[in-house]
Amino acid sequence: MLKHALYLDPETGRVQDVPRGEVCPRPKGILWIDLEVTDRADVEWLKGCFGFHPLALEDCLKSGQRPKLDHYDGYAFLDFYAAAFDPEKARLKTEEIDLFLGEGYLVTAHKAPMPVLDEVRQRWETATESTTGGASYLLYILLGTVVDAYFPVVDQMEEQLEVLEEMLFERFEQSVITRIFTLKKDLLLMRKVVAPTRDVCLLLLRRESHLIAPGTAIYLQDVYDHLIRVADSIDTYRDLVSGAVDAYLSVTANRTNDTMKRLTSISAVLMSVTLVAGIYGMNFQHMPELSWKWGYEFALGLMIAIALGLTILFKALRYF
Amino acid sequence: MLKHALYLDPETGRVQDVPRGEVCPRPKGILWIDLEVTDRADVEWLKGCFGFHPLALEDCLKSGQRPKLDHYDGYAFLDFYAAAFDPEKARLKTEEIDLFLGEGYLVTAHKAPMPVLDEVRQRWETATESTTGGASYLLYILLGTVVDAYFPVVDQMEEQLEVLEEMLFERFEQSVITRIFTLKKDLLLMRKVVAPTRDVCLLLLRRESHLIAPGTAIYLQDVYDHLIRVADSIDTYRDLVSGAVDAYLSVTANRTNDTMKRLTSISAVLMSVTLVAGIYGMNFQHMPELSWKWGYEFALGLMIAIALGLTILFKALRYF
Amino acid sequence: MLKHALYLDPETGRVQDVPRGEVCPRPKGILWIDLEVTDRADVEWLKGCFGFHPLALEDCLKSGQRPKLDHYDGYAFLDFYAAAFDPEKARLKTEEIDLFLGEGYLVTAHKAPMPVLDEVRQRWETATESTTGGASYLLYILLGTVVDAYFPVVDQMEEQLEVLEEMLFERFEQSVITRIFTLKKDLLLMRKVVAPTRDVCLLLLRRESHLIAPGTAIYLQDVYDHLIRVADSIDTYRDLVSGAVDAYLSVTANRTNDTMKRLTSISAVLMSVTLVAGIYGMNFQHMPELSWKWGYEFALGLMIAIALGLTILFKALRYF
Amino acid sequence: MLKHALYLDPETGRVQDVPRGEVCPRPKGILWIDLEVTDRADVEWLKGCFGFHPLALEDCLKSGQRPKLDHYDGYAFLDFYAAAFDPEKARLKTEEIDLFLGEGYLVTAHKAPMPVLDEVRQRWETATESTTGGASYLLYILLGTVVDAYFPVVDQMEEQLEVLEEMLFERFEQSVITRIFTLKKDLLLMRKVVAPTRDVCLLLLRRESHLIAPGTAIYLQDVYDHLIRVADSIDTYRDLVSGAVDAYLSVTANRTNDTMKRLTSISAVLMSVTLVAGIYGMNFQHMPELSWKWGYEFALGLMIAIALGLTILFKALRYF
């Protein structure tokens, strides 16, 4: 389903909608076709109009591609992901974008509606370099907008990490560990999205020079720097998650040891005192203490003395 | 044992079976020989007909090769694996394929029957580029079909992983750990199959250009992309397996600590109450409580009070 | 806000302040503009005067950049961090510096006041090579001063590590583990600052030769060597932190095992002795020991004998 | 001590023994000198006859070299290891071989008798390419035979690993862990032997072309493939050993937790029942139950009821 076809007049610098019928043959300026691919007819239309290679069109229909850059005759095919953090489920959500970059046109294809593209359109209409930068400048705006949206995602992950770290040490619930490992998975997934996109960006800078307008390279370099930063942050957070789990295990090991010592001590104290009671519960006929006047009080005193003595001893041994 | 010898007529584009006697000398079109190697006679026949190097023929007889690409004079020798997931034993099954790619012919050699080759034949007969792409296009169909079969294998592994992850946290049985480590082994084995195949594919793209028809390179690039994706997924799942085991250890460490605390508490409560019973079981002649009218009830009340008091204390200390 | 504009007269070798109005157009000698960027007006002024690229100016306004080197037409843009160790909070503090290096000028931009720059000015005024080395020699002084300030930071971290290591083995408190992991985070952060700066320095040595005066390269090589040393030390300390935590876990595991053994032993001793008391507390009519003259003493002796015997046994088994 | 000096007549293709006196000056065909180095005189003789460099000769006397390839004027010096698995001690045994490869001759030097060299001689005498391949073909036979002997070593290690893995989970003895770590050490040692040999082989293929006959390169490529496979297998087994130890730790952690729960339960049941006995052992004058007719039976019934009730409760809580 054709979402919109936009045409930038190279002379006036104005962006205007093009009716579907006038898209082929292509006009002279810069054309941006945005397609929501719902069935095979959509890609068939693309094939008829632009003559794209079947392998690339096949990729537009499939999901779960790895971000990549394929070079075809006269155009390049890109594949990358927009990312968002769903605040309700606290989980990462990614959306695949397929993109054809040619001389004077850019075609984007995706399976679900992408609100980020409205922002791209707005920036394209207002940027002063849109006319001179050609289709590659539009590519920069698109990639730049998508990559800039990675930062809040990574920031929210960092926030989550800090909250979870604090919870980990304060009061443990199994849900914390589960959530930490969900975060770990999300970081892994985000890395899988970001790292190959970074490589794609480097390839664009290195190899696709005839499709990239000379003045646009510096902008793509900027996007590349941002991608390095995001990838770096993800690696750092993965290290921090591992560190937090290690720290938690150290603390737990220590707590278990402490609890063991306390158990040793309490058991020993109570058992010793009970032993005294047991001794004076024996039924021997000749037990002098039993007939003492203050025998009972003596026994209670002995119990208290033993309890106190052992408690002081164990305190000194740092068992409590 | 010759499974089938197929001949694609370059003019009609038809694929037809060739009787064994007419295989040598080779006809003009594209020839695909599929051999089920059962004894030395099979490779001897190959040697007589194609004059392959003894080292390559030796590899056809042996098992357990690492996926590789060897360059000989006028032909290349490839070695790779088809993979399947046996649903009954929940284990990975791999099948080695040896392959000779020459100008105008492709020879496949394997030890067991391979149903995947029937699918290859069908695709070869129907693909429009079979005539122009030469033997390298047939190689693409074969490699592509084998590699595409990796995806369901990896997907089933992911499914298994998710099931096992859930089981790990819900109710532990030793079989879960055993199955997780079986999965880990399978991922390792799958990686050993996929990673060198990926390198072989890259080498094909880079070095063997005279055997690869110009239009076929883009298809092999697609196979290469798929191999990267599979290898990436395997790495991700290996990380997830490690993460799951780590999470499990964290949870277990925590549970052990919790159990320790509960043991401490229950022991302390019961021991304290028992101590009271022990005290009033002593046989002193002068024990005023013993002759109280409500002495027994007092003792029971004391016991309940101590039990309640300690329970409340331990609840407050989060020991239960 | 313009902090200072300094001008080095190439003939006299004197450094003097330049009034803001005379900065543009630039004088013939070497000019150092130091800017404290507080709002967009500051970078607008830079744009007007030097014509810097909008992307670089944007980076001056933003925070949290990764150390980097961008090449523009006729000048280079650098981004790196000064680091200090806050002794009160025992935490790392970093301050970003943006820098433009051009033919005959250096522009530094930062968000907070930076006392380190006063030291740079002083060294620039007194160094004998300031005249011949051009702006690149000033860059060396600046980078060298910032990088030399990394050493005390890393030394303080090492000191902290040693203190914490000792505390870890002597007497455990949870705060030690928390502090160790704070240190681990700081080392990670410091690495994130140092490693890309090292790469920037290497790039400067390799690629930006026309902006670097021939005699200055050997000085930048020296800075590069220092950066390698700092990065190496950080890696070593990270290994040491991991080693310390591992050692701690080993020691704790051993202690828990020891405590368990001690618990086994004490419980067994006390329970055995209590059993004797229990036996002689039974109410059978025919219990010969009960009517013995020294029955009570016999029972007490039996208890002591059992206690001693078990203690000796457990000592021999290394349970205490 | 000269073990044997063999001479392959390039015309007849026959291999024959050469008396020691006729070794120098060298005959025209291919000469293989095998030397068991026992003292300095052996290497002195080599020096006199072939004029080898003192550094290489020094290496023949020393042990514990790392596999390497050194290039000298007109000849190459190689160093690698034969490996065997001693079935009695279940430990890896390696034997160093030093080798000089020159135009028309091969000199092998080792410290202990090496039965593998008899096999090399036999293969050399029968191989059809011995005459055309020159000394480099003899090198291939030697290296190939030594490397092929790595496979049974690695296979025996895998077998050991599987046996130990099974023992680990079935019934633990400390010897299993000790043996696993011995295996780990052997894998490490084997890797130290294999990995540099692989690099030496690659160097031979890349750089020493004038000493390697053109047709022999494909054979050395085969040896190189085998070395990659062995190195790969070793890495896989090291991963598997780590995995097994991890699995064991997970299972042990779980078992400890299970044992803790059982301890909690048994203690709680027995303590509760004992408490009942303690209560009715108190000596209060007014305890109505004591004079009940079925008091005793009531108490026993109460004990059984408590024991059963708690057992059912703990079963429900999965404590047993």
Add this chain to the structure above:
Amino acid sequence: MLKHALYLDPETGRVQDVPRGEVCPRPKGILWIDLEVTDRADVEWLKGCFGFHPLALEDCLKSGQRPKLDHYDGYAFLDFYAAAFDPEKARLKTEEIDLFLGEGYLVTAHKAPMPVLDEVRQRWETATESTTGGASYLLYILLGTVVDAYFPVVDQMEEQLEVLEEMLFERFEQSVITRIFTLKKDLLLMRKVVAPTRDVCLLLLRRESHLIAPGTAIYLQDVYDHLIRVADSIDTYRDLVSGAVDAYLSVTANRTNDTMKRLTSISAVLMSVTLVAGIYGMNFQHMPELSWKWGYEFALGLMIAIALGLTILFKALRYF
């Protein structure tokens, strides 16, 4: 402080001491200046005589450099470490050496006396290639002697490791873990000394050819091989240390579990027997067993039966 200035006459091949006054201007042969740097005057003298760069001289005064190779006009500056294992404290001791290599001279600077240099002098005086190899041959002798001294250090570390490994499994004391981690630190430190020296050596071979006499390269290659071996050994020992700690943790985890089981069993046995005593200690009026003739013996028998029965049960369950 000038330790010695040695002069090798290129014609006679004799090494003789040069009075301090005759060092500048330099004589024609090969000059070796050995300097013990105690204050700034020492390096000032060097500057006056050889005109070395201030940055290199600064490095002679400072400590804790990373082994490196800096290229200056007409000479090279090297920095590396001699290592020794202090047998008393069982700790690694390193000593930094700074070195200038020029056409016809070698200058060594260090802060403490270095006995290893006497050995260097002796080897220089006796070696036959001293005259032809120039200053680079003297560098080889120096580097070779220092690097050969690494082997006994690494061997002593291995010995320590084996002793500690054995202690770890036989009888644990906390000191063993502390010593293991000291060893780990030493290995880390040794690696920090060896790995960059290896890289320096490679750089010397690759880049400094005009300062290295043609025949000396093969000797430096030998030093390089030795450095690779030392670095390899260190990596292996680090792996072994980690493996030993892992093994120790596995064994401890297992022991803890065993102790837990034993505790469960002993507690259960003693508690059960005590329960019997408790039952017959109850004061019910109607307890038939109490008035049995062999009641007491029956109770004791019951206790022994329960104890034996449970012991056999727990033995069967492998709890002891």
